[in-house]
Amino acid sequence: MKEANVYDVIIIGSGPIGIACALECKNNKLSYLVIEKGCLVNSIYNYPQNMTFFSTSEKLEIGNIPFVSINIKPTRNEALEYYRRVAKVANLSVNLFEEVLTVIEHKNKSFRYLVETNKFEYYTQNIIICTGFHDFPYLLNVPGENLPKVTHYYKDPHFYAFQKVFPPNKRNYKNSKMQIIRFV
Numbered sequence: 001m002k003e004a005n006v007y008d009v010i011i012i013g014s015g016p017i018g019i020a021c022a023l024e025c026k027n028n029k030l031s032y033l034v035i036e037k038g039c040l041v042n043s044i045y046n047y048p049q050n051m052t053f054f055s056t057s058e059k060l061e062i063g064n065i066p067f068v069s070i071n072i073k074p075t076r077n078e079a080l081e082y083y084r085r086v087a088k089v090a091n092l093s094v095n096l097f098e099e100v101l102t103v104i105e106h107k108n109k110s111f112r113y114l115v116e117t118n119k120f121e122y123y124t125q126n127i128i129i130c131t132g133f134h135d136f137p138y139l140l141n142v143p144g145e146n147l148p149k150v151t152h153y154y155k156d157p158h159f160y161a162f163q164k165v166f167p168p169n170k171r172n173y174k175n176s177k178m179q180i181i182r183f184v
C-alpha cells in the first residue's frame, strides 16, 4: 500500500509539459502528483485574452487526445478548454493553487526528494520540474516595480485607455529583454 504523500514522481507545474508528463506517468502505472501554484495551465490562462496560437491545434495535442478548433489556429479559450478536458478525461492528479517552495535531496533509501509547498510536504523518488519561463517576469530592479499597480502580464489594452502607462522603449527592450507592449 502506498504511504500518504509518497510518490514515484512529483511534477512541478501544470503547463502542457507537466500535463504530458502526468499522462506518461499514468500510462506507465507510476504514482505521481502534479503540483501547480495557480490554476490549470496557469501560464496560458495569463496570456492575452484574445490570443491566437501560431501553431495549428494538432501540433499542440498531447496524449493522443484530439484538439479540434473551429479555425486553423486555436485561440487561448479553446486551449484552456482542451487542457481542462485532457485533465478530466485522464482523471489526472493535480493539486492546484499550491506553490512548491523547496526541493531537498535526501539520502533516505525509501525516497530521494523532500518537496515542500506552502501547504504540505511530499516525498518522491523522482522529480520533474516543468515550471516554464513565461510565468517569471524579467525584473528591472527599479523602485516601485513590485507595487500592485505594476503588471507583468499583457491581458487587454482597454484597461489602460486614458491612463499614464510606461511601455518600455526599444533600448530598454534590448538591454533588459523586457517585452514591448503595443497599446492600441
Ligand SMILES: Cc1cc2nc3c(=O)[nH]c(=O)nc-3n(C[C@H](O)[C@H](O)[C@H](O)COP(=O)(O)OP(=O)(O)OC[C@H]3O[C@@H](n4cnc5c(N)ncnc54)[C@H](O)[C@@H]3O)c2cc1C
Pocket (backbone or CB within 6 Å): 012, 013, 014, 015, 016, 017, 018, 035, 036, 037, 038, 039, 040, 041, 042, 043, 044, 047, 048, 051, 052, 053, 054, 055, 098, 099, 100, 101, 130, 131, 132, 133, 134, 135
Ligand atoms: C503569447 C504566446 C503565444 C504562444 N503560442 C505558442 C504556439 O502557438 N505554439 C507553441 O508551441 N507555443 C506557443 N507559446 C509557448 C508555449 O505556450 C510555451 O512554450 C508552453 O506553455 C510551455 O509549457 P510548459 O509546460 O513548459 O510551461 P508553462 O506553460 O509556462 O507552465 C509552467 C507552469 O508551472 C507553474 N509553476 C511555476 N512555478 C511553480 C512553483 N514554484 N510551484 C508550482 N507551480 C509552479 C506555473 O504556474 C505554470 O502553470 C506561446 C507563448 C506565448 C506567451
